[in-house]
Amino acid sequence: MGSQPLLSLKAHVFQIDPATKRNWIPASKHAVTVSFFYDAGRSVYRIISVGGTKAIINSIITPNMTFTKTSQKFGQWADSRANTVYGLGFATEQQLQQFSEQFKEFKEAAQLVRDKSQEKFELLSPGLNISSPQVNTVLCEDRQSPPLLGVNGSSEDKLFRSKSADMEESTEKEQMRKMLSEGSICERNSEVELFSLRDSNAKLVAALHEANSSIDQWKKQLAEI
Template identity: 55%
Template sequence: MGEQPIFSTKAHVFQIDPNTKKNWVPTSKHAVTVSYFYDSTRNVYRIISLDGSKAIINSTISPNMTFTKTSQKFGQWADSRANTVYGLGFSSEHHLTKFAEKFQEFKEAARLAKEKSQEKMELTSTPSQESAGGDIQSPLTPESINGTDDERTTPEVTQNSEPRAEPTQNALPFTHSSSAINKHWEAELATLKGNNAKLTAALLESTANVKQWKQQLAAYQEEAERLHKRVSELECQSSQANAVQTHKSELSQTIQELEVTLKKKEEEIERLKEEVEHAKELQDQRDSLSQKLQEVETHNKDLEGQLSDLEQRLEKSQGEQEAFRNNLKTLLEILDGKIFELTELRDNLAKLIECS
């Protein structure tokens, strides 16, 4: 049967800006038909949309794709093979919900189809484990049966790339490689990992300082106890009371200094704890603001799409009004000619009456 459409709807099509990876770029001037297609030969589901003869969406649904609703009338999904993110603006929330349900349904079907394909590959590879005449062969691993992740992905990419040579409605040239978007996300991930590493290092450093100060406190307490014992021994053993009293005073002063130092260390520990909690709060606020900013940008793009549509309607209306004015001018000119002819006819009739 080949590839057949199984669901269609109308929507405004957008793609993420390949330079900024933040702004939406409209790829259709008006709402176009967006359809799900099923290829029974290859057991593949695709999303295709045409603007005239140009294919603006050609996305193969894979089990790892996710369709996200970013507003009541806008949704998006990322296609790593096409190296882009597609966005759709619908006329109502109902149409968006229906499209999202179909996306989830066909995504699950694609996952089941992939699992069945892997099971068939395993079944066809199992007889190769047996050797003729009792020869012992090396055992097959899951990698040798199904191939690595890169090897399992390569045939699908090849199948999707074959129709590109034919200028049909189902073909879409891929002009970007996936390395650029991978590098971008790797950079983003590296930044987040760096921030996380800094916070973790600060927390570990604070914990290490707390442990070190506790050890110092225990050492100071042991030293104080030892000094107290030493004072007692000196008081018992020494007959020089003044020298013992002086030494005792010095030891007491040392103990007081150690207690002051310990108090300062405890205050420093509390201050570091407050700084760690404040850093966590700032991280949460930054994440919340980033999410809100993304939502606002998406809403702005939706409003820009609506504004563009209204501007097109206004231009069309102005053109119609201009044509109507031109028609009125033409009718007025014709009417003026008729009035002039009637005036001449009236004058001629009046002359005839006077002559008679």
Template identity: 50%
Template sequence: MGEQPIFTTRAHVFQIDPSTKKNWVPASKQAVTVSYFYDSTRNSYRIISVDGSKVIINSTITPNMNFTKTSQKFGQWADSRANTVFGLGFSSEQQLSKFAEKFQEVKEAAKLAREKSQDKMETSSDQSQESGRETPLANQASSFNGTDDEKIYHGGPENPEQKSENNPLKSVVDQSKKWETELQTLTESNARLMDALQEANSNAESWKSQVSKCQEENSQLRNRISELDVQCQDMNVEREKNAQLTVRIHKLEADLQDKQQELENLRKQAEIIPQLMAECESITAKLQAAEVTNRDMNENMKLLQAEIDTNQQRERSMKMELKKFMDVLDGKIDELHEVRQGMSKLGIDN
């Protein structure tokens, strides 16, 4: 069936700087998919991560690997074959815990797979040794078979008694041929296993040297981690300060926007001020003209009042004269009435 994914998560991928062996270098610009793969044909486990078309993690899990949590959301492991240290930054502590648990589970599975392969190698080696010890018997059977063949096939015509005697010999011949084939196969397998064992021994030596290097790097990384923890604490303090400053900046930006709005309103009002000034000047001129007109009207009113007063005096005097004239007229009328009466009396008397 080939390789199949057995666990998948997302994380930011980092690799240790090969020059300094201290600083982390981002391998991905954003969170990418990180998966555990199981190869059923090879009985092996790998961690694979691809960013676009670029493979950024291809790490085969071995029993000697360890996954270390360096913070609440960050973990790392060293890969001696790739000669690097991988780091993963997760969005939550729960995702980191799940990945670490899966790493331990895969590590134990790889350990069991290695032990099974070693048991198979030891079993095949023992079988090859036993086959080697049985070789003289097979050769003896082969030589015995060869002499009998000469007797059977070169001795002339066979009778029924000879056929019954040769049947067991034929079975022995067939069995010896099978043993020869198995012996040859086991010899080839033993040679391949010896080559594999030598290669495994050489790989073990290289792994030991790489493990010692990894241990030294691990100690350096631990020292670096302690330094980074201190720096992280300082960074947390700075982050709190930055958060407070950010709130303050947002408030100041809001105040600045309000002030800018007020300034814009004042600018608009300042644009209206010349109009208002012109209107004010025109109104002032009109007011001055109205004041002049008012003064003229006041003077005219005074003159008119004087004329009115004069006319009132004249009217009073005319009323007095008219009264006197009426009184005189009434006297004259009374006199005329008396004259008329007298004349009427004279007429009657006449």
């Protein structure tokens, strides 16, 4: 920051009451020096006032600021960075007018600095304003569009189908085992039934033979009588 002030004036400094936002609170007991400085390091204009060892005002002038004269000897401006409103009471109307004109001049200078910085930024990066929407559009489309699969499907799809085929094959084998098992049981049951039938037939044949033998014996006995 430059060591020499661009303009210095004596004024009583006030700050707005943060509680009421209406009443003024004196920041100095008496009139102090209020100066305009140019900060070359940051390319900004500042309003600085020091009371003793304490900085009462350290305000950067921006294009959005406005200095308003509320009376013949009093003016104010809001500083959003400091989150306050500063008020200055001058001894004469001429001093207030001088401060107001200087404030307006440095405000316009701050606007020029901002415009030049913006132009330099656009020259260094001319494609940013074009590419960014395209990138955003692509990202939005990627979020909304479903994933595309190839003709033969993706690797995940192939893996899924392979697993499905394995499951189907396993199920078929299990069913075949079950059918074979049931067939074996039926076959064993048939063998048991056949054996039982054969046994029953043998018993029937034996019973018939016994019956025939008994009939023959009865015939002989009847013939002898």
